[in-house]
Amino acid sequence: MIIAFENYLRLQTDLNGADIRRIGALAVPRKLRRNEFLLREGEVCRHKVFIVSGLLRTFGLTPDGSEHILQFSPENTWTLDAESYDRQIPSHYSISAVEPGEVLLWTKADFDGLLEEIPQLKSFAGQLISRNIYSGRQRLLTALSATPEKKYEDFIKNSPELLSRLPLRMIAAYLGISLKTLNRVRQAQLLRS
Amino acid sequence: MIIAFENYLRLQTDLNGADIRRIGALAVPRKLRRNEFLLREGEVCRHKVFIVSGLLRTFGLTPDGSEHILQFSPENTWTLDAESYDRQIPSHYSISAVEPGEVLLWTKADFDGLLEEIPQLKSFAGQLISRNIYSGRQRLLTALSATPEKKYEDFIKNSPELLSRLPLRMIAAYLGISLKTLNRVRQAQLLRS
DNA sequence: TGAAATTAGCGTCAAATGACCTCTTTTTGA
DNA sequence: TCAAAAAGAGGTCATTTGACGCTAATTTCA
Numbered sequence: 001m002i003i004a005f006e007n008y009l010r011l012q013t014d015l016n017g018a019d020i021r022r023i024g025a026l027a028v029p030r031k032l033r034r035n036e037f038l039l040r041e042g043e044v045c046r047h048k049v050f051i052v053s054g055l056l057r058t059f060g061l062t063p064d065g066s067e068h069i070l071q072f073s074p075e076n077t078w079t080l081d082a083e084s085y086d087r088q089i090p091s092h093y094s095i096s097a098v099e100p101g102e103v104l105l106w107t108k109a110d111f112d113g114l115l116e117e118i119p120q121l122k123s124f125a126g127q128l129i130s131r132n133i134y135s136g137r138q139r140l141l142t143a144l145s146a147t148p149e150k151k152y153e154d155f156i157k158n159s160p161e162l163l164s165r166l167p168l169r170m171i172a173a174y175l176g177i178s179l180k181t182l183n184r185v186r187q188a189q190l191l192r193s
Numbered sequence: 194m195i196i197a198f199e200n201y202l203r204l205q206t207d208l209n210g211a212d213i214r215r216i217g218a219l220a221v222p223r224k225l226r227r228n229e230f231l232l233r234e235g236e237v238c239r240h241k242v243f244i245v246s247g248l249l250r251t252f253g254l255t256p257d258g259s260e261h262i263l264q265f266s267p268e269n270t271w272t273l274d275a276e277s278y279d280r281q282i283p284s285h286y287s288i289s290a291v292e293p294g295e296v297l298l299w300t301k302a303d304f305d306g307l308l309e310e311i312p313q314l315k316s317f318a319g320q321l322i323s324r325n326i327y328s329g330r331q332r333l334l335t336a337l338s339a340t341p342e343k344k345y346e347d348f349i350k351n352s353p354e355l356l357s358r359l360p361l362r363m364i365a366a367y368l369g370i371s372l373k374t375l376n377r378v379r380q381a382q383l384l385r386s
Numbered sequence: 387t388g389a390a391a392t393t394a395g396c397g398t399c400a401a402a403t404g405a406c407c408t409c410t411t412t413t414t415g416a
Numbered sequence: 417t418c419a420a421a422a423a424g425a426g427g428t429c430a431t432t433t434g435a436c437g438c439t440a441a442t443t444t445c446a
Binding site for chain 4: 387388389390391392393394395396397398399400401402403404405406407408409410411412413414415416
């Protein structure tokens with residue numbers, strides 16, 4: 001499990017073997033069952049999380065109890081609630097497993113130490129954060145401007161591999177449309193093809 | 194004009210006087226007229242921008258030509274298109290002045306130099322970026338989940354000072370609702386009070 | 387394996403929304 | 417200062433959307 005993570009670092013960064021092992025050595029593995037929570041709204045996000053296998057979702061609840069999904073995190077990606085983690089304050093969002101899977105956890109103290117000791121890790125983390133910002137912007141623009149049709153098309157274009165792994169109601173919760181509307185969009189696409 | 198910026202840094206950071214003057218020395222002032230563009234979609238964002246006075250907006254265009262506003266930037270805030278600036282690639286968004294105003298510009302080369310030389314500036318910049326991420330998250334959740342009523346209430350709660358400075362059509366373009374719907378929401382609020 | 391839970395899909399209906407239009411008032415900039 | 421442009425407000429109407437209820441198929445997990 002940690003091997004998989006070390007391979008990821010080898011492929012995605014130019015970190016040397018010693019540093020990679022140092023990072024892996026501080027990771028704590030954890031298995032997740034379907035629907036198990038990694039973080040609940042109101043708790044403090046105490047770990048940085050790398051997903052080795054499985055699929056997580058980050059979502060917020062509205063007062064009426066409905067879920068809205070901010071992010072899906074499949075294998076070989078990272079997740080956390082940034083504000084809660086950075087400032088160690090209660091989180092506004094929850095993170096739970098859509099599929100069973102395995103993750104690696106680092107405490108903030110440990111990871112901050114690694115960032116200080118390994119400049120290349122810091123630069124890599126910065127790149128990940130940047131990419132997140134860019135895609136978040138695009139996502140906001142789509143949420144503001146696109147029709148349900150367009151939102152669904154964008155989703156398929158950006159995340160084709162997730163389509164078959166997610167129940168439609170979660171895709172609807174991610175796009176900010178009702179399941180009914182999503183079904184209508186899909187129906188219309190079938191007719192057109 | 195640069196004095197105002199230096200005061201801002203004095204208030205918001207613990208940078209010392211020498212560093213503050215060093216940062217100010219590399220700034221290039223520019224005046225903006227109403228509706229003047231600072232960045233056009235397709236251009237590369239070559240500067241970091243601090244707004245001394247006035248009000249800017251960052252927006253994206255949809256294929257049908259309608260504008261959707263990602264961000265308002267009033268005095269004493271910063272703006273740029275992060276992806277275009279970081280990677281020096283054509284921007285997906287435009288930035289223009291809602292009100293006439295004054296801004297300070299730093300080229301990426303100059304600002305990168307300052308970040309290297311002044312660790313406290315780097316840490317301050319990091320804080321600003323973080324805050325931007327947090328509020329972007331919240332904004333996305335609102336865009337996905339809230340009714341037009343709630344979106345407008347959130348806007349008033351988060352940015353009361355902008356309400357009187359913006360034409361309603363821009364508020365509508367920021368909230369992702371039509372001007373008609375915004376008017377209906379406002380009408381309903383008048384009746385309720 | 388088999389019962390229970392979840393999911394996909396559809397019909398109906400009421401409500402919300404946006405497109406298009408007009409009219410008046412306010413603001414802008416030459 | 418004054419003509420032109422922009423903004424605010426509202427009316428009508430067609431369309432889109434979501435809420436609710438139902439059934440059948442699929443998946444989950446004890």
